[in-house]
């Protein structure tokens with residue numbers, strides 16, 4: 001299958017993030033995408049294509065234009081204010097209890113976007129661990145173009161295509177960024193498919209984390225079914241959404257399916273959830289699945305707690321393609337850099353019905369012997 005990739009992601013050169021108030025080495029780094037690119041190139045079976053530009057229209061079809069404008073100017077505003085920071089994170093967040101007792105109308109009339117970058121980052125962001133740097137906006141725009149070019153390949157007749165999106169997208173909601181995500185690549189892709197085909201679309205989200213942004217965007221939509229397998233929010237980010245009883249409202253009632261798993265979840269437990277997810281997708285009409293593909297479910301991932309091995313990615317790819325639907329496969333998370341390339345290769349080869357043979361140079365083992 002074709003791979004859509006652009007080096008534009010390199011401008012989002014993240015080195016440090018904050019976790020609970022302290023700086024730590026960043027997880028969502030450029031090396032992630034480069035590891036995947038290198039492995040798919042070494043495979044030889046994945047022709048590469050560059051994304052084409054799609055402009056802002058498909059983004060504002062999903063996101064508040066105010067969020068787009070903020071992300072566009074955030075870095076220059078920070079600089080203009082003379083704040084010497086390696087990256088932007090918020091000072092204050094508008095926690096909903098700040099407005100307790102005020103009517104929704106009063107909040108709408110009285111609360112507005114501040115002028116200072118540290119306040120604006122709190123207005124539009126939802127966590128302190130999504131660093132924004134000089135090149136973030138253009139990289140995030142390029143990731144959207146990667147997703148939309150992947151859509152075009154599939155709508156143009158390909159059975160499946162893979163978009164190597166970076167930064168990822170599934171935590172970004174209509175009016176909110178966070179979780180290393182700025183624009184919701186998968187949601188923008190799903191909307192573009194709905195508009196182009198008039199069909200219903202399903203999103204299968206297999207990142208370790210719940211895709212709160214994708215759920216929020218399609219919560220009331222009857223034409224996009226969101227199905228996610230992820231760590232239970234009782235113990236894992238994003239904490240406030242992702243439970244099984246969140247099923248959608250209005251025209252979207254019953255269109256949202258969350259399958260939260262326990263810590264230590266095994267390949268077998270995972271595949272049971274995958275079958276439930278794919279059954280829920282097969283139950284509604286449509287010919288395209290957008291896959292939010294994360295490898296932070298891997299046993300060695302530094303921020304996940306599942307126990308999956310590379311073999312299971314091959315099987316999940318195989319079963320997903322086995323639905324007979326066309327696949328728009330978009331990269332989300334996954335932070336164990338030594339395994340990322342092999343895990344992506346396994347998933348994509350499984351989807352194509354090709355066997356998985358580890359590359360001799362992979363240099364890592366399932367039990368944790370890590371090189372490089």
Ligand code: SP5
Nearest residue numbers: 019129168179180237303332333
């Ligand atoms: C796209 C995606 O996978 N986003 C994940 C965002 C997770 N943000 C919270 C990260 C918490 C990091 N915990 C570090 C623990 C160090 N031992």
Ligand code: ZN
Nearest residue numbers: 207208209333
């Ligand atoms: Zn994740």
